[in-house]
Amino acid sequence: MSRTQIFIGNWKMHKTITETLSFIRELKPLVQAETSKVMLAIPYTSLQAGVQAAEKSNIVIGSQNVSDEHEGPFTGEISPWMLKDAGAEFTLIGHSERRHIFHENNEWIRAKVLRALKDDLMPVLCIGETLEQREKGKVESTLEQQVLTALRGVPKEEVQHFCLAYEPVWAIGTGKVATPEIAQKAHEFCRKALGEVFSHHIASKIPILYGGSVKPSNIAGLMDQPDIDGALIGGASLIVDSFVTIIREGSK
Numbered sequence: 281m282s283r284t285q286i287f288i289g290n291w292k293m294h295k296t297i298t299e300t301l302s303f304i305r306e307l308k309p310l311v312q313a314e315t316s317k318v319m320l321a322i323p324y325t326s327l328q329a330g331v332q333a334a335e336k337s338n339i340v341i342g343s344q345n346v347s348d349e350h351e352g353p354f355t356g357e358i359s360p361w362m363l364k365d366a367g368a369e370f371t372l373i374g375h376s377e378r379r380h381i382f383h384e385n386n387e388w389i390r391a392k393v394l395r396a397l398k399d400d401l402m403p404v405l406c407i408g409e410t411l412e413q414r415e416k417g418k419v420e421s422t423l424e425q426q427v428l429t430a431l432r433g434v435p436k437e438e439v440q441h442f443c444l445a446y447e448p449v450w451a452i453g454t455g456k457v458a459t460p461e462i463a464q465k466a467h468e469f470c471r472k473a474l475g476e477v478f479s480h481h482i483a484s485k486i487p488i489l490y491g492g493s494v495k496p497s498n499i500a501g502l503m504d505q506p507d508i509d510g511a512l513i514g515g516a517s518l519i520v521d522s523f524v525t526i527i528r529e530g531s532k
């Protein structure tokens with residue numbers, strides 16, 4: 281398998297600048313020899329300090345959200361080129377908390393993906409079905425719509441700076457991880473949908489990460505699946521020890 285393996289910590293609204301610095305200083309030597317990509321999606325306020333602390337390491341720093349605008353009268357928003365200026369290299373887009381709490385829809389998410397790519401900030405597009413959608417048999421139609429809408433009009437050349445994260449909403453922060461088989465089925469379907477947007481050859485190269493209650497105890501089983509190329513980790517990424525164990529246990 282030639283796809284890059286990626287482990288992203290999603291800190292959500294956690295950690296001050298001081299806490300960020302001590303986390304990254306502790307993490308740095310522990311992941312120095314890792315061949316997988318180690319990434320941290322951290323609060324805006326910690327970006328610059330986090331980037332400086334991660335210098336001369338293989339830790340990549342990014343944000344959890346981004347504006348779909350370049351600049352202008354958009355109070356409270358932060359654009360991709362501002363994030364780049366602060367040293368961020370990637371951003372999460374369309375995380376389920378953004379979709380459900382802040383009402384982001386697929387079209388808005390698409391605008392963010394296009395803007396991020398234009399400004400050379402790697403988008404990590406997050407998708408996933410709710411429990412209700414799963415119970416109504418709408419997993420595939422939901423994922424298909426999320427992928428096809430968010431990636432409409434994305435140029436093929438841009439996808440080397442792109443990855444997808446499948447996060448079933450019912451598994452996020454609940455302790456209910458998807459079984460490796462359920463996750464694999466969804467990943468396989470997502471890769472098929474990516475193939476429809478780009479080509480099957482291109483889709484075979486795009487990393488697809490699993491997210492939702494990933495822990496040191498369940499990562500190995502997930503990573504054994506052929507279409508799972510890494511993880512997006514919330515709660516368990518807040519402690520150096522559990523984050524590092526997930527990366528080590530998960531690296532194939």
Ligand code: PGA
Nearest residue numbers: 452453492493513514515
């Ligand atoms: P969790 O969060 O690992 O705490 O379930 C994952 C995420 O929201 O990205």
